[in-house]
Amino acid sequence: MTELRVEHVSKRFGGLQALQDVSLQTEGEILGLIGPNGAGKTTLFNIISGFLPPTSGTITYDGRALHKQHPHQIVRLGIARTFQIIKPFGDLSVLENVLSGIGMPVYPSARALFQRYRTSATLKQAHAILAQTDLQDWAQAPAANLPIGLQRRLEIARALATRPHLLLLDEPAAGLTTHEAEDLALLIRSLHAQGIDIIVIEHNMSFAMNLCERIVVLAQGQIIANDTPAVIQQDERVINAYLGQEEADVAHS
Amino acid sequence: MFNGYVITIAVFVGIWVSLALSLNILVGYAGQISLGHAAFFGIGAYTSAVMTVRYGQSFWAGLLAAILITGIVGAILGLPSLRVRHDFLVLATMGVNFVVVAVFKYVDFFGGAMGIVNLPAPSLFGVSFRGGALYMALVWLYAGFVLLISWYLSKTWAGLALNTVRIDEDAAAAVGVSVPRFKIYAFAISAALAGGAGSFYAHFIGSVFPDTFAFVESIAILSMVIIGGVGTLRGPIFGAILLKSAPEFLRFAQDYRFTIYGALLVLMMLFQPSGLLGDDSWLWTLGKRIFRRPAASMQAEEAS
Amino acid sequence: MPFLQNLSNALVLASTYVLMAAGLTMVYGVLKVLHIAHAAVYTIGAFIGLLVFSWLGNFWLALLVAMIGSGIVGVIIYRTTYYYMLDAPRIVPLITSIGLFVMLTDLLQKGFLMGPYQRAFPAGGAGMPRIRTSFISITPKQMLVLVVTIVLMTLVYLLLTRTRIGLGWQAASMDRDMAAAVGVNLNRVVALNFFLGSALAGAGGVLVGVYNNSVFATMGDLVSYKAFIIIVLGGMGSLPGVIVASVLLAIVENFMVAWVGYVLPRDAIAFLVLILMLMFRPHGLLGKE
Ligand SMILES: Nc1ncnc2c1ncn2[C@@H]1O[C@H](COP(=O)(O)OP(=O)(O)OP(=O)(O)O)[C@@H](O)[C@H]1O
Ligand SMILES: [Mg+2]
Numbered sequence: 001m002t003e004l005r006v007e008h009v010s011k012r013f014g015g016l017q018a019l020q021d022v023s024l025q026t027e028g029e030i031l032g033l034i035g036p037n038g039a040g041k042t043t044l045f046n047i048i049s050g051f052l053p054p055t056s057g058t059i060t061y062d063g064r065a066l067h068k069q070h071p072h073q074i075v076r077l078g079i080a081r082t083f084q085i086i087k088p089f090g091d092l093s094v095l096e097n098v099l100s101g102i103g104m105p106v107y108p109s110a111r112a113l114f115q116r117y118r119t120s121a122t123l124k125q126a127h128a129i130l131a132q133t134d135l136q137d138w139a140q141a142p143a144a145n146l147p148i149g150l151q152r153r154l155e156i157a158r159a160l161a162t163r164p165h166l167l168l169l170d171e172p173a174a175g176l177t178t179h180e181a182e183d184l185a186l187l188i189r190s191l192h193a194q195g196i197d198i199i200v201i202e203h204n205m206s207f208a209m210n211l212c213e214r215i216v217v218l219a220q221g222q223i224i225a226n227d228t229p230a231v232i233q234q235d236e237r238v239i240n241a242y243l244g245q246e247e248a249d250v251a252h253s
Numbered sequence: 254m255f256n257g258y259v260i261t262i263a264v265f266v267g268i269w270v271s272l273a274l275s276l277n278i279l280v281g282y283a284g285q286i287s288l289g290h291a292a293f294f295g296i297g298a299y300t301s302a303v304m305t306v307r308y309g310q311s312f313w314a315g316l317l318a319a320i321l322i323t324g325i326v327g328a329i330l331g332l333p334s335l336r337v338r339h340d341f342l343v344l345a346t347m348g349v350n351f352v353v354v355a356v357f358k359y360v361d362f363f364g365g366a367m368g369i370v371n372l373p374a375p376s377l378f379g380v381s382f383r384g385g386a387l388y389m390a391l392v393w394l395y396a397g398f399v400l401l402i403s404w405y406l407s408k409t410w411a412g413l414a415l416n417t418v419r420i421d422e423d424a425a426a427a428v429g430v431s432v433p434r435f436k437i438y439a440f441a442i443s444a445a446l447a448g449g450a451g452s453f454y455a456h457f458i459g460s461v462f463p464d465t466f467a468f469v470e471s472i473a474i475l476s477m478v479i480i481g482g483v484g485t486l487r488g489p490i491f492g493a494i495l496l497k498s499a500p501e502f503l504r505f506a507q508d509y510r511f512t513i514y515g516a517l518l519v520l521m522m523l524f525q526p527s528g529l530l531g532d533d534s535w536l537w538t539l540g541k542r543i544f545r546r547p548a549a550s551m552q553a554e555e556a557s
Numbered sequence: 558m559p560f561l562q563n564l565s566n567a568l569v570l571a572s573t574y575v576l577m578a579a580g581l582t583m584v585y586g587v588l589k590v591l592h593i594a595h596a597a598v599y600t601i602g603a604f605i606g607l608l609v610f611s612w613l614g615n616f617w618l619a620l621l622v623a624m625i626g627s628g629i630v631g632v633i634i635y636r637t638t639y640y641y642m643l644d645a646p647r648i649v650p651l652i653t654s655i656g657l658f659v660m661l662t663d664l665l666q667k668g669f670l671m672g673p674y675q676r677a678f679p680a681g682g683a684g685m686p687r688i689r690t691s692f693i694s695i696t697p698k699q700m701l702v703l704v705v706t707i708v709l710m711t712l713v714y715l716l717l718t719r720t721r722i723g724l725g726w727q728a729a730s731m732d733r734d735m736a737a738a739v740g741v742n743l744n745r746v747v748a749l750n751f752f753l754g755s756a757l758a759g760a761g762g763v764l765v766g767v768y769n770n771s772v773f774a775t776m777g778d779l780v781s782y783k784a785f786i787i788i789v790l791g792g793m794g795s796l797p798g799v800i801v802a803s804v805l806l807a808i809v810e811n812f813m814v815a816w817v818g819y820v821l822p823r824d825a826i827a828f829l830v831l832i833l834m835l836m837f838r839p840h841g842l843l844g845k846e
Pocket of ligand 2: 041
């Protein structure tokens with residue numbers, strides 16, 4: 001089984017310790033990653049997907065070291081990601097956004113310079129992904145014209161187009177209505193049923209608790225819990241971390 | 254049918270159409286603003302001049318060498334774009350232009366300020382192309398070639414990848430696009446095509462001098478791309494035809510050439526940043542409305 | 558002592574760079590726009606200064622009018638162009654600044670303005686003393702450049718650190734939206750910014766015009782390319798950085814010319830340095846990530 005192993009990863013931004021000795025591994029499940037604002041969740045994704053180098057520690061996927069590779073190389077190993085602050089290719093159509101992911105295997109070769117990207121085979125693949133993510137009605141629309149909820153879905157569709165084995169989703173449910181979030185949970189489950197491992201960052205506790213089989217809790221850069229939702233719910237340190245957060249939020253407003 | 258003057262203008266317009274289209278690959282496709290395109294133009298012209306005058310090769314060998322060598326140099330001079338973006342890339346490419354012109358001017362091999370003269374005219378099967386309608390046809394053939402490459406590139410995976418790089422480098426990397434690789438592709442292709450244009454220019458004039466390829470020429474080429482409509486194919490063609498031929502017909506436009514270029518750039522940025530023929534420009538929208546039927550059938554084609 | 562003499566020559570050169578680069582860096586600090594057209598403002602300053610001087614014969618009055626005049630030109634440039642582009646993609650103001658630069662430089666060369674030739678600016682040292690000791694000699698003209706630069710930069714420094722609007726400027730250069738949110742009048746701050754920066758450039762133009770006894774339409778080009786190098790060296794948007802970088806560049810240039818022969822002209826070398834800097838120290842010599 002292909003597994004992701006994060007071992008003793010730390011990350012420093014100047015004086016700020018964003019991650020401190022973080023270790024975790026996937027076991028073929030839907031893994032939740034939760035934690036208060038600024039806990040370091042996105043930073044961990046950035047390190048796994050090659051956008052940031054770790055200050056120390058190692059990451060391997062399927063036995064291969066990731067932490068010295070570039071983002072575009074890591075996608076090729078089968079790890080795709082979405083962005084918390086979504087980054088659709090706004091002037092391109094929804095279809096082309098998905099096609100951009102389908103091209104992943106071609107980009108490294110010189111064929112990229114000669115092969116057309118719209119062929120019946122690639123269009124078929126793209127439409128299949130659009131159907132799966134329920135975006136088929138928007139295929140020709142510029143991505144920037146989509147409502148925000150659908151743009152989030154497009155992030156996932158584009159990542160799926162690279163045919164990942166492991167999908168990193170950074171707050172995919174942020175800003176969605178309850179109804180949309182339910183649809184999203186269904187989509188994530190169906191992807192998992194197809195054999196894609198998933199790590200999902202989520203703020204909404206009940207969403208994470210329902211969806212994930214295991215949850216890792218980050219607070220101030222450290223893992224403070226790593227267990228099933230039922231256990232996590234009872235964990236005092238987790239409750240404290242979140243309570244502290246809520247107090248801070250109240251103080252803010 | 255053609256008199257010499259008209260042919261001269263047509264040759265120039267054809268060369269600058271090629272230049273604008275080639276810069277468009279860099280600016281419009283890859284989103285890398287360059288103020289150094291005249292350097293590639295010049296490297297092509299000088300390569301061809303050196304090949305033919307110093308090494309006695311034919312025009313055709315010179316043209317081929319110009320395209321190849323300029324492409325390679327373009328790939329190397331594109332390296333700064335891997336580290337710097339936006340304003341800084343503009344400065345870096347501007348710097349590249351100055352350095353390249355300085356090399357032409359101060360290295361004896363390139364003839365210094367005196368340039369290289371007595372370039373041969375192309376000939377094929379004993380027919381000489383100098384100055385005639387044949388040369389014009391050749392230049393426009395080349396412009397057509399540049400157009401074909403630009404069009405085809407936009408249909409390839411590389412074209413799609415360049416789009417992703419232009420819009421968001423992080424998202425591009427996240428779908429497996431190696432941003433450095435595709436930027437270098439864009440620089441190399443753009444430079445190579447400009448190099449070919451340089452060769453055509455050099456053999457038409459019959460000589461090359463450093464100052465022809467100075468920084469202001471880079472601004473002129475960029476103006477054509479931006480004023481016409483960056484990222485489209487029709488835009489740079491239109492921009493080059495407009496800006497290159499108007500000064501030939503209007504004396505005022507000749508004297509105030511750069512005032513007009515500059516003012517047009519500012520006005521475009523204020524009122525029509527996508528260019529005169531950009532996708533959402535009023536001129537293009539108007540044209541589409543007038544020729545509604547062809548436009549509608551084009552859309553139908555797109556949908557099928 | 559050639560060393561000290563070289564040093565004082567370098568400081569004079571550095572002064573002219575500082576005046577030019579200060580405005581560029583101030584504009585970049587607040588608007589994040591590379592104001593390439595600044596070169597033209599410098600030339601306009603020199604031109605106005607020369608006009609007033611040849612009319613009234615008083616250097617100090619010429620300097621003052623030139624500063625006010627180029628300051629106003631700067632504000633006009635801002636209000637007619639960049640002002641409408643604050644939220645546009647960065648390519649928009651960038652291309653605008655290129656357009657303005659090309660347009661103004663070309664216009665200045667026309668007969669009804671400066672024409673394509675050089676004019677003398679015979680203001681001498683404007684009454685400055687000559688300093689001559691056994692190891693250093695400073696001409697009145699050099700004194701003039703140094704003194705005016707130091708006085709102007711001190712004034713700007715005080716204005717920016719001791720007054721309300723100056724503090725607003727500092728806030729705006731750290732974070733424009735945040736500054737607006739806490740009640741800084743951005744429009745006034747940016748307009749002041751353009752006025753000051755352009756006035757300094759104008760003063761620079763006048764001083765260099767007097768120093769070289771020559772004013773011409775493209776005199777701003779070279780200095781502005783150098784100024785780009787300086788603001789990159791100085792870490793984009795930092796005034797102290799500009800001063801340090803100006804001195805550094807001037808010293809390097811002076812000593813290179815004095816002691817080392819060169820293959821390429823000085824300016825090509827300066828550009829090579831710029832390209833390498835951009836690639837390897839994009840945040841400047843003093844700047845950090
Ligand atoms: N590139 C960076 N440079 C400097 N500091 C950073 C950088 N990226 C993140 N940080 C800091 O690291 C800390 C962790 O940030 P991160 O984005 O990983 O948090 P998060 O858990 O994803 O929070 P949120 O729930 O708000 O998304 C924060 O204090 C953040 O300001
Ligand atoms: Mg986050």
